[in-house]
Amino acid sequence: MIEARALVKRFGTVTAVDGVTLRAADGRITGLLGPNGAGKSTTLRMLYTVLTPDDGDAWVDGVSVLTDPLQARRRMGVLPHGAGLYPNLTARENIEYFGTLHGLARGARRARAAHLIERLEMQSFADRLARGFSQGQRVKTALARALVHQPRNVLLDEPTNGLDVMAVRTLRRLLAELRAEGHCILFSSHVMQEVAALCDELIIIAAGTVIVQAAPEELKARAGTASLEEAFVRLAGLGTPESSA
């Protein structure tokens, strides 16, 4: 479970995130939806402790990211935007390296890497050096790497960017499976179809603040429209809505 209360982040004179409060529950997929520059990535970066909030706090399974970032990190698996691999290591070694840093014993991390490689259908390239991987192969490896320590909470920043249809389907299936296993999944996106297909809960964020957090059906009802996209545009206050479908 991930909670954030009144998170604020400023870069110089720009306030990128201005009091974000949100909650992502276990056993649910929560989507962070917003236009480019709304503060999605900055919010996620504060949650996964790469950035320190200027104000507010967040908790991962009740552990504060401010006071105990190391413990909070143990409970999270993170796929940052544009996550890169080590080109001179194989996919398997990339995965196992993060297992090492999480303190997994050799046997445990080997087994875990083998399991993830199978689960993400990476067998064909698992033992090749990561240099020259396709975007799909890279994201799969980075995702396996993020899950190597069996984190209860999984955070993904724009995970489907640059993926082909097959890779997106693998990812969706994996996220659905993780949800069934009771994990808390929080991911950001600006692609409506993706969010609609996956999320149990939606958080719409614009100009650094949360506009609304609700289930997709509830959002449509609140906006008085049957289309999620239309609801998003209206609720996020983006320009003039098209005629309701």
Place this chain on the structure above:
Amino acid sequence: MRAIWRVFRKEFRETLRDRRSLFTTLVIGPLLMPALISVALSMAIRHGAAPASRPIVLTVAHAERAPQLLQFLRQYRVHIRALQADRATARAMVKRSHSLLLYVPRDFGARLAAGKPASLRLYADESERAVQSRVQRLGSLIGLYGGTIARLRLVARGLDPQLLAPIALHAIDISTPQSRAALVLGMLSYAILLTMLMSGLYIAIDATAGERERGSLEPLLTMPVRREYLVYGKMLAACAMMVVSLVLTVAAFAVALHHIGLDRLGMSANFGPGVAAGIVLGCLPLIPAGAALMTLVAAYTRSYREAQTYVGLVLLVPTLPLIFANIMGLRPRPALMAVPSLSQHFIIMSLLRAQPLPATDLAISAGVTLALGAVLTFFAGRLYRREKLLG
């Protein structure tokens, strides 16, 4: 703390698969540098050996006017060739072939017989170094011949020839074979220190600019590891590469210089296993400082390419004191032993000269250099905590 070791193992393994790092560590250090210095040294030896042993070829116009002089010169290994062409052609030939042309004027014999100064003209292109030394040698030979005539004249007039030599200067060369060799080997410490630093370059850049550029920094920072431990692990790997490079390079120099045979010149390179081990030990303290310095500089750059440029420039900083030392002829003293890289240079040179430095000097060198390394390492760790590192 175990995280440092984990990061180190991964970085070291990855570096062993990186062609550029391996090239720097295994080829430039142990092969290229000793080869370059060896070639330079052998050339210096051949040049140094030339004046004394090699005959001078002297073209003479009107050799028939000074038969005795030329006979004298022949005794001192001067090959006399009579001029066949006219003077203008001869001068052109002198310029082309770096030879010497001696012109004997018509009145040479007559003036000599009359006890008056007899002149000779020597044409040579002195912009050539080899020609300069031949002119000098020929000049002193002719001076010697003239001196003999002068003494004979004095004796003929009943005077003591010693009147011509009121002061006798004896230049006594007190350089030992080792110190003469060390002068030639002045480039050696430069080569050792530079290649050592270079082999840590890629890991140091990779720790910040490289990780950031390929997008692996952010995932790395989500690991439950203190950030300074990440950078310490990487620096440790850079240090390990530098140690490998240092050992290989020094060993290669020991072997290469052994094969050049400096003893032919009456010099001994004095570069046995003991000296090699001493050089490695003396240079070790500089390694952490170098790794931390390169890491720090790389952290402030915006891209891998930029980091390469700046770190490459920063690599020159530790070599600057060596250049100053060579130009200004600095000698070791305690204050200078507190200058990292310069003190390592002094240690290398003292070992080559077989003039051991006092233990306090060695302690100052190691102490100050290690302290600098610790301070720089601390700052590199601090830097890894900054959010700006993400770019």
